[in-house]
Amino acid sequence: MPGLRVGIQIAGLNMPFKQALQVASQMGVDAIEIDARTGLRPNEVVGTALRQIRKLIQDLNLRVASVRYATRRGYDCEDELDRRIEGTKQAMRLAYDLGANVVVNHCGIVSPKADDPSRIMLHHVLSDLGTYSQRIGAFLACETGSEPLSDLVSLLDSLPEGSAGMTLNPGNLIVNGFGLYGLQNAAKHIMLVHAKDGVPDRSRGRGTEVELGRGMAEFPDIAGMLEEHHFTGYFVVERDNARLPIQDIATAVEFLKNI
Numbered sequence: 001m002p003g004l005r006v007g008i009q010i011a012g013l014n015m016p017f018k019q020a021l022q023v024a025s026q027m028g029v030d031a032i033e034i035d036a037r038t039g040l041r042p043n044e045v046v047g048t049a050l051r052q053i054r055k056l057i058q059d060l061n062l063r064v065a066s067v068r069y070a071t072r073r074g075y076d077c078e079d080e081l082d083r084r085i086e087g088t089k090q091a092m093r094l095a096y097d098l099g100a101n102v103v104v105n106h107c108g109i110v111s112p113k114a115d116d117p118s119r120i121m122l123h124h125v126l127s128d129l130g131t132y133s134q135r136i137g138a139f140l141a142c143e144t145g146s147e148p149l150s151d152l153v154s155l156l157d158s159l160p161e162g163s164a165g166m167t168l169n170p171g172n173l174i175v176n177g178f179g180l181y182g183l184q185n186a187a188k189h190i191m192l193v194h195a196k197d198g199v200p201d202r203s204r205g206r207g208t209e210v211e212l213g214r215g216m217a218e219f220p221d222i223a224g225m226l227e228e229h230h231f232t233g234y235f236v237v238e239r240d241n242a243r244l245p246i247q248d249i250a251t252a253v254e255f256l257k258n259i
Helices: 017-027 047-059 081-097 117-136 149-158 170-175 183-189 219-228 245-257
Strands: 006-009 031-035 063-068 102-105 139-143 165-168 190-195 197-199 208-210 235-237
Touching (some): 006 063, 006 245, 017 031, 017 047, 081 117, 102 165, 102 190, 117 139, 149 183, 165 183, 170 190, 170 197, 170 208, 183 190, 190 219, 235 245
Parallel strands (some): 006 031, 006 235, 031 063, 102 139, 139 165, 165 190, 190 235
Antiparallel strands (some): 197 208
16 A cells, blocks of 8 residues: 555644644645635635745645635525635635645535435535536535434435535544444545544543544554545544644654554
């Protein structure tokens, strides 16, 4: 198996953007994920600013793996939906301008019932975003964790081909009690992996995030299975509650590089 393409969420370093890029480069990662809400705002990254950022990233031998556009509500909720759709399209344009083709967000809670009004709305919105994606060249990859994998796979299967993909987050699935059942069926949709680990906790009804390699997510097996499906995307380290962000993220990077 060839080495994994490894990236990090630079927002997880909890430091200014340019300093975070330097640290990412020193870690020897291949790529970064940029946050389009708390990091680089799409309406501010235009013209000269865009060219400067692209040059800075290139000079540090980095690439942009993905752009994260995390919203409080999903595309299944009518409240301020038009604003979320427009914000997502702006994030897609930013991703393309920075050389990436993946935008990450939770799409909402996917009902297992095809005739559920919320699922019908999701289908409509994701189809519309898919039409835009094919023009712009960057695609929404719905992050796992809000529902069982099978429900999200069923939704993506129902969309016009090439509308949207999936960001596999094993840690989210484990923490929320869904596990990784059905991963083989999901593989064809996976555009990105958020490398996050977790352990279940039945007494709390919710699991806990842990350091990469210390939880229930078998990343060597996941990587091997995705290789069989010709996955060429990035494994992007995500740590939400790290006590020592730089150290914990660097350790996770080394763990992935040794697979």
